[in-house]
Amino acid sequence: MIHWGICSTGKIAETFAAALRSVEDAVCTCVSSRTLKKAQDFADRHGFQRAYGSLEEMLCDPELDVVYIASPMACHYEHAKAVLNAGKHVLCEKSVTLNVQELSELLELAGEKQLFFMEAMWMKCRPVFLKAMEWIESGRIGDVQMLKADFCNSVDYDEEDRLFRPELGGGCLLDLAVYPFTLAEAVFGGKPETISTQVRMGKSGVDFDMAAILQYKSGFAAITAGFDIPCGNNAVIVGSKGRIDIGNWFFCSCDAALFDENNRPLEQFHQDNLCNGYEYEIMEVNRCLTEGASESGLVPHRGTVNVMEMMDACRKQWGFRFPQEM
Ligand SMILES: NC(=O)c1ccc[n+]([C@@H]2O[C@H](COP(=O)([O-])OP(=O)(O)OC[C@H]3O[C@@H](n4cnc5c(N)ncnc54)[C@H](OP(=O)(O)O)[C@@H]3O)[C@@H](O)[C@H]2O)c1
Numbered sequence: 001m002i003h004w005g006i007c008s009t010g011k012i013a014e015t016f017a018a019a020l021r022s023v024e025d026a027v028c029t030c031v032s033s034r035t036l037k038k039a040q041d042f043a044d045r046h047g048f049q050r051a052y053g054s055l056e057e058m059l060c061d062p063e064l065d066v067v068y069i070a071s072p073m074a075c076h077y078e079h080a081k082a083v084l085n086a087g088k089h090v091l092c093e094k095s096v097t098l099n100v101q102e103l104s105e106l107l108e109l110a111g112e113k114q115l116f117f118m119e120a121m122w123m124k125c126r127p128v129f130l131k132a133m134e135w136i137e138s139g140r141i142g143d144v145q146m147l148k149a150d151f152c153n154s155v156d157y158d159e160e161d162r163l164f165r166p167e168l169g170g171g172c173l174l175d176l177a178v179y180p181f182t183l184a185e186a187v188f189g190g191k192p193e194t195i196s197t198q199v200r201m202g203k204s205g206v207d208f209d210m211a212a213i214l215q216y217k218s219g220f221a222a223i224t225a226g227f228d229i230p231c232g233n234n235a236v237i238v239g240s241k242g243r244i245d246i247g248n249w250f251f252c253s254c255d256a257a258l259f260d261e262n263n264r265p266l267e268q269f270h271q272d273n274l275c276n277g278y279e280y281e282i283m284e285v286n287r288c289l290t291e292g293a294s295e296s297g298l299v300p301h302r303g304t305v306n307v308m309e310m311m312d313a314c315r316k317q318w319g320f321r322f323p324q325e326m
Pocket of ligand 1: 008009010011012013032033034035038039070071072073075093094095120122162168174175
């Protein structure tokens, strides 16, 4: 059995906790919050054994194996460092850090301590993503030439929300665009030769809407993300012999469709979630820890680093730095 702790009790922690309860070899061991009362309420709601009023206290829990970090982006580096220094494994929410420098330091620390570290890039553990990669790798669409992927979420402006606060790592790049960038990195197999990007900065000083063209040797990816440009959130992967459509909300879709070069449908894939879709990343972490692996084959460190480097390159073009980087 793998004993899990959750750091921070915000929105995604609630969803993750429901998935954790559904995984057979996962134990809901403990949860930490900045306030003990919040941690205790969360523990009661989700059946966790113990609640702590700080991450530091939770890290002394002798049963704890792995910590899921569900704090805002700007806290990930400090939280993950504390977890690794306490000798526990890490599953850290996306985007994993503010920039590649923070990520590199964490990966070095995880290596030194021989601990498992993974970005909680749930998309890459889900059946639809794995099916699309299987179609690509077995040559069903030929050579990948183009990816079009959008993630635009309509979010009402709220100056208190982490999404709009630069000091918490706000902005659509790290919150939304990380998914299309991760898809591009996976289907083209690495980093592009060049990135051209445009941004619309919002009134709180973070990126509200953005677009990027990633130019690879063999083709290009066109990406949009934003808080106020509602669109279908689909992904289309086009190759020399056909294409793959990944349905509405591509990163959490249960459906994918394969077409030939004449637009004739070849195959439909559908798989319902076992719980809410987050169970697959939990099962992957449990499998890795049981086997003693230091990184996941589904969410390898190299891919996470490549994506952070791409996102750093976008922000460099925009001249946008987080307060922590000044
Ligand atoms: N995988 C996904 O589908 C998905 C979806 C949404 C978000 N996420 C990621 O999950 C992370 C959290 O997102 P969320 O939407 O759950 O955020 P949220 O609702 O704002 O919750 C974040 C929590 O972090 C804790 N926290 C620690 N330091 C904080 C600070 N200085 N200011 C505010 N909160 C602080 C708070 O919990 P306590 O009060 O308990 O300390 C807060 O409730 C982000 O990295 C985000 O990108 C992933």
